Amino acid sequence: MRKKLILGTGLSLLLVVPVFAQEATAPTPPISGTPITLSDIVQTVKDVLNYILIVSGLVVTGFIVWAGILIATARGNDTQRKKGMDTLKNAVIGAIIIFGVGVIANTLASFAQAPTQILQ
Numbered sequence: 251m252r253k254k255l256i257l258g259t260g261l262s263l264l265l266v267v268p269v270f271a272q273e274a275t276a277p278t279p280p281i282s283g284t285p286i287t288l289s290d291i292v293q294t295v296k297d298v299l300n301y302i303l304i305v306s307g308l309v310v311t312g313f314i315v316w317a318g319i320l321i322a323t324a325r326g327n328d329t330q331r332k333k334g335m336d337t338l339k340n341a342v343i344g345a346i347i348i349f350g351v352g353v354i355a356n357t358l359a360s361f362a363q364a365p366t367q368i369l370q
Contacts, residue, residue, distance in 0.1 A: 289363055296359045299352065306348045313341035 320334030 292359050292362045303352045310345040
C-alpha cells in the first residue's frame with residue numbers, strides 16, 4: 251500500500267512539472283493604472299480598523315446589555331447574579347482592550363501618513 255502511495259505521488263508530480271515549466275517562461279504584462287502609495291495603504295488599514303472597532307463596540311454593547319438582563323432577572327439567585335457580574339466585568343475589560351488597541355493603531359497610522367507632523 252505504501253509503495254502504491256509513493257508511486258502515485260511521484261507520477262502526479264511528474265505530470266505537474268511541465269505545467270510549472272510552461273508557466274515560468276511566460277512573461278507577465280505590465281500593469282497599467284495608478285500606483286499604490288503608502289497613504290493609500292494606510293487609509294485602507296484605517297478604514298478596516300474603524301470597521302472592526304465599530305463591530306467590536308456593538309458586540310461589547312450587546313454583552314453589557316446581556317449582563318444587565320442577567321443581573322436584573324437574578325431574583326436572589328446568586329449564581330445568576332454572579333454570572334451577570336462576571337459577564338459585565340469581562341465586557342468592560344474587553345472594551346478597554348479593544349479601544350486601547352484602536353487608539354494605538356490610529357496613532358501609528360497617523361504617524362505613518364505624516365511622520366514629521368506628529369514629532370513637531
